[in-house]
Amino acid sequence: MKVLVIGGGGREHALVWKIAQSPLVDKIWCAPGNPGIAQLAECVDIAVDDLDGLLAFAQKTGIDLTVVGPELPLTLGIVDRFREAGLDIFGPTKAAAQLEGSKGFSKDLMARYNIPTAAYRRFDNHADAVAYIREQGAPIVVKADGLAAGKGVIVAMDVETAVRAVDDIMLDKVFGAAGAEVVIEEFMDGEEASFFAFTDGRNILPLASSQDHKRVFDNDEGLNTGGMGAYSPAPVVTDALHDEIVETIVRPTIAGMAADGHPYSGILYVGLMIKDGRPRVVEYNARFGDPEAQPLLARMKEDIVPILQACARGNLTRTSLEWHDKAAVCVVMASGGYPGSYEKGHPISGLEEAAKLDDLVVFHAGTAEKDGKIVNVGGRVLGVTGLGPDVASAIRKAYEGVAKISWQDVHFRRDIGAKALKRKG
Ligand code: AMP
Ligand code: GLY
Numbered sequence: 001m002k003v004l005v006i007g008g009g010g011r012e013h014a015l016v017w018k019i020a021q022s023p024l025v026d027k028i029w030c031a032p033g034n035p036g037i038a039q040l041a042e043c044v045d046i047a048v049d050d051l052d053g054l055l056a057f058a059q060k061t062g063i064d065l066t067v068v069g070p071e072l073p074l075t076l077g078i079v080d081r082f083r084e085a086g087l088d089i090f091g092p093t094k095a096a097a098q099l100e101g102s103k104g105f106s107k108d109l110m111a112r113y114n115i116p117t118a119a120y121r122r123f124d125n126h127a128d129a130v131a132y133i134r135e136q137g138a139p140i141v142v143k144a145d146g147l148a149a150g151k152g153v154i155v156a157m158d159v160e161t162a163v164r165a166v167d168d169i170m171l172d173k174v175f176g177a178a179g180a181e182v183v184i185e186e187f188m189d190g191e192e193a194s195f196f197a198f199t200d201g202r203n204i205l206p207l208a209s210s211q212d213h214k215r216v217f218d219n220d221e222g223l224n225t226g227g228m229g230a231y232s233p234a235p236v237v238t239d240a241l242h243d244e245i246v247e248t249i250v251r252p253t254i255a256g257m258a259a260d261g262h263p264y265s266g267i268l269y270v271g272l273m274i275k276d277g278r279p280r281v282v283e284y285n286a287r288f289g290d291p292e293a294q295p296l297l298a299r300m301k302e303d304i305v306p307i308l309q310a311c312a313r314g315n316l317t318r319t320s321l322e323w324h325d326k327a328a329v330c331v332v333m334a335s336g337g338y339p340g341s342y343e344k345g346h347p348i349s350g351l352e353e354a355a356k357l358d359d360l361v362v363f364h365a366g367t368a369e370k371d372g373k374i375v376n377v378g379g380r381v382l383g384v385t386g387l388g389p390d391v392a393s394a395i396r397k398a399y400e401g402v403a404k405i406s407w408q409d410v411h412f413r414r415d416i417g418a419k420a421l422k423r424k425g
Contacts, residue, residue, distance in 0.1 A: 007069025010365035011290035036364025095262035120185035146178030190275030200316035201263035209237035229416030295328035336409030338379035
């Protein structure tokens with residue numbers, strides 16, 4: 001089989017790494033890929049939003065299965081384009097990807113099917129939005145409706161911050177067209193977790209639990225990022241909670257999307273807030289999480305390729321997955337200054353040393369090759385992923401890898417996975 005993976009981050013490196021282990025696969029291409037991925041796949045320089053270029057490449061190369069990593073090509077309709085051309089592709093259609101692409105769409109779906117989430121209102125008018133915030137009071141959450149590169153959510157602890165967020169989004173249009181509408185919702189407190197399920201549009205295959213670390217500094221301080229580290233399994237998701245999430249959230253979401261005429265296939269990412277043992281939806285994403293994919297795929301025991309293919313073709317019959325008994329922890333090594341501005345082009349040392357360690361994989365995200373050296377070019381640069389018999393050992397293994405690797409101004413959190421240990425007592 002010939003497989004094409006679209007994307008070039010840590011999530012896509014993990015996907016390529018896992019797909020490369022399949023005996024069904026002859027060759028993998030990745031667009032655009034990165035230097036880590038280039039060790040396992042042929043990287044082709046086509047941008048993730050160049051749908052014409054990607055389709056032409058897949059047809060010319062005779063690709064049997066395309067796997068989409070990031071949300072942008074999904075919301076642009078890459079799945080519709082490939083399917084019209086008769087090609088197998090893993091991911092939701094443009095209509096189904098609205099679950100991530102429009103907060104208003106996803107909130108209305110949850111309301112229609114009684115899926116637990118924060119109370120909300122949608123506004124396309126600035127004055128009404130401000131009046132509603134003043135009436136509700138703080139804390140309150142303001143969300144730009146469309147995709148805003150992870151920056152469109154403002155958790156406001158006071159009314160003035162919330163009003164300013166609405167001004168920025170609706171008057172100053174800081175997120176452009178993504179802010180033509182806003183969702184204003186109830187603030188939820190609790191512990192966040194990420195839940196994933198493969199689906200072919202009707203049947204679902206849940207993954208193991210995982211947890212991300214969104215804030216840039218230790219103890220969840222500082223700005224929100226794309227994710228500074230993740231681990232699996234996450235003890236906050238007990239077996240009973242896992243079942244409750246599947247029955248009260250994942251199943252009604254997939255059934256609701258199908259009933260509404262846009263069946264959702266691919267992987268469904270549910271961001272959850274857990275309070276007093278009860279899950280509520282914070283948001284949906286139409287793709288694998290990054291960095292959650294790194295520890296999850298490191299733990300997945302079986303061949304992922306038949307599962308991806310079954311989701312793409314609408315014939316998913318499996319109902320449970322096998323996992324390695326080991327826990328996995330991914331520590332993101334980032335450029336100093338991220339999620340703000342940062343310097344690029346510093347050579348990274350220690351990658352060969354880290355590669356010698358057992359039970360450790362270093363996934364590349366924002367790296368490039370310059371004059372024969374690997375340098376940092378993105379905010380999140382590497383995902384150092386360790387495995388161990390339990391979370392504590394996996395944490396030690398990941399940080400053993402991190403200790404070998406360095407570049408100027410490198411930044412990483414030192415407490416990835418600590419929440420899991422606290423919970424276990
Ligand atoms: P999102 O871009 O929707 O993932 O939101 C980013 C982050 O904002 C989430 O991971 C939560 O930490 C936070 N957040 C979003 N909605 C709420 C809410 N209703 N209550 C509390 N925190 C929220
Ligand atoms: N880890 C957060 C995300 O993938 O959106």
